[in-house]
């Protein structure tokens with residue numbers, strides 16, 4: 077079936093879905109796998125982007141937390157930090173199965189210049205017994221958005237292989253689609269909006285009530301991340317001394333715009349996006365949407381829809397949330413299946429670009445757009461993010477990421493507004509722009525794909 081909306085909108089902790097959430101899941105998976113075996117030591121190797129930006133993205137701590145059995149959806153960020161500090165102090169880590177092994181972050185072996193063939197975000201975990209004999213080993217790939225594959229999985233993980241492979245269309249769902257054209261055809265055949273097609277597919281594995289409750293929970297977590305962030309001041313962790321701005325901006329906006337005059341809409345959108353991303357950058361809990369680095373865009377555009385759209389009646393807000401997220405998820409699944417949502421694979425166009433495209437589609441739908449206008453909105457938002465590089469300063473998900481989410485959220489709103497002024501007929505299709513994004517990402521220098529080896533990361537001094 078198409079990628080589920082609940083895979084694209086998972087709850088996790090910051091700062092990165094591919095470099096924090098994915099590695100934690102991989103560590104937890106490996107720990108569960110070796111539970112019960114006479115493990116005396118675990119070797120951890122990080123490759124490519126995970127190694128080059130792992131310190132800034134919290135990857136090393138995330139792997140260790142995963143090995144202890146922590147789940148990114150449920151772990152308390154403060155408790156995790158305390159547990160990691162204890163591991164660093166003692167040099168002892170308790171695997172999820174209960175066995176204690178000697179392991180701290182300095183023991184993790186980094187291979188920043190080694191790109192494994194399947195994906196630039198790779199990690200290898202090896203369990204040994206007291207004699208040093210290998211008991212088990214696995215190579216994992218964090219392929220973006222918190223998704224993890226391993227050499228034990230059959231599916232190819234690199235973009236070229238994905239593009240060459242026949243994309244499976246599973247007829248277990250009523251409306252299988254893996255492209256914009258197939259999605260539009262499903263809408264035309266069924267008479268359903270994009271959200272209706274997505275809902276019909278989701279209800280193969282969940283009831284409609286469960287889908288609704290799950291998506292409203294996703295929205296609650298988005299709102300909570302904003303609420304927490306606008307109460308936090310000081311600087312973000314990591315050494316760049318980036319000031320948290322959301323709390324101050326919130327106070328200013330409350331004073332300058334107490335009644336949400338539409339003239340201030342853009343500023344509230346900025347605030348919401350930046351609040352989520354400041355929370356993410358500090359390791360807080362956010363919704364991966366579809367990645368952590370791009371987590372602020374969809375909450376900001378959804379908040380805009382609920383605050384300013386006259387099309388959304390007060391008693392229909394929850395319906396609008398569900399329709400928005402289903403539509404955004406339908407578009408996100410196309411990027412996930414046909415290109416990539418990983419900055420390490422295709423640059424920031426795959427993260428912020430995909431999120432903007434998904435948000436534009438969601439907004440167009442709740443503003444009353446036809447499926448063709450929704451597809452147009454998604455296409456416009458990505459078309460004008462093509463080529464966006466990933467060059468985070470210090471390997472931290474802070475500069476340019478935080479402001480970039482605010483810019484992209486407003487771009488998404490503009491894309492939806494432009495699409496709604498048209499009739500859905502347009503020159504460049506969503507599928508063409510998705511393929512262009514994939515090709516552009518494949519051609520992009522590794523320097524600009526989450527390695528912190530080019531762009532702003534090398535042109536802005538760290539002190």
Ligand code: SF4
Nearest residue numbers: 369419424427466477
């Ligand atoms: S620049 Fe974009 S892709 Fe890179 S870490 Fe920041 S948000 Fe993610």
